[in-house]
Amino acid sequence: MAQTHQKILSLPNRPFWYEASPERPALAGLVDADVAIVGAGYTGLWTAYYLLKRYPSLRVVILERQRVGFGASGRNGGWASAIFPISLSRVAQMYSHSAALSLQQAMNDTVDEIGRVLAEENIDADYVKSGFLSLARTKPQLDRVAAAVESSTRFGLPEQWQAIGAADAADRVGADNVLGGLYTPHCALVHPGKLVRGLAHVVEQMGATIYEQSPVISIAQGHVQTANGAVQAETIVRATEAFTCQQQDQRRSVIPLYSLVLATEPLSAEQRRATRLEQRLAFNDMRHLRIYGQMTASGRLIFGGRGAPYHFGSRITDKDDLVDGVHTKIYDTLLELFPQLGELAITHRWGGALGVSRDWCPTVSFDPAKRVGWAGNYVGDGVATSNLAGRILSNLIFNHDEEINHLPLVNHHSPIWEPEPFRWLGINSGLFAAGFSDFEERLTNKPSRAAHLLEKLTGAH
16 A cells, blocks of 8 residues: 555646647737636636627637636536535525525536537537436435435425435445445536537637736736736626635635545456446545545546645645645545555546635626626536536626526625634634544444534535
């Protein structure tokens, strides 16, 4: 095991999804546009796509500090799921029961909308909608399966989640010590890199211009300033997700949390059959410190999780993408689930920052007076939510009324985060509590009290 750990720690910071492609030019000089979008990830690209689909003559300029998909859009685990970061009961408390139901339906529809667009635009992103299975591997986890189904049914969504027995769950994902599972059909798998690169190519064909290596210095009404140029535009969209905290006036609106990932070499046909992973089902187990996995179309296992620390002052640097202790724990967890894969080589490791607001609730917002829109704070559930955000932003920008414009995340205002050092203490205490909750349950075989308190404080699920 120690030798394998050393091999993993020798790997560079390189997402499996990355693929070298010709660089786009940087912005130089002054450019006029109808819409300027800051950030060439999913949010910015989906917004450009829906704007140009409805208004093909629009002049859309997208500014990217690094390369297309450099941030979370090119580093995630590849789940396009209908999961919303906070529970529907918390949404109902904040807004209304009917609003929460509408939100869940919109999230379900979004999973299908992504598949529809990929088919229509001939984007091969290895999309497959086979659902999501959360395995129960301890009694407290199994109790949470029953509670989740009962809660969803009582809320008015009896078909959103389904409890399945041990044999059925193990037949879908052949992990060790499976006692049952919680299944929803509302989740698809994608290759994140193919998705973001394909979407960028499509919007360019539709008329958008993407400038890479063009860091934005300031955003003001009608004007975006970069290091070597500027864009004058009637409408501006900020699609910078976790990196929003690096803008002077947004330092406490969102914090960056890191998710870390591993990729294996391709599994043999025998290994795929033994683990049941050939079915390409999104999966995790019901521990509190989140993990996630998928099998790629090329037969590799992608496996990631949380646990990396929050860095003082909302620091985001390339070196923070690699946390040796967490990457080795993720590998150990992979073998805990699939001990038969102990000889499988790890070929890639990476990490990336995701955006989290103070109340864990994403937002899609537009200021019609200043003509500035923004979206993000997806808490790691942005692959699908960014598509919904792009549709809503395109509606709000040109006052096109649809039901999705009235969802709870639209023009949602989250409180700001506490100043340091309270922010650092609170966030890292929460991360510790999630890990301790899993330890507590393994020790007592009873539901964690620490986890119950943490869920009440964050509203997350």
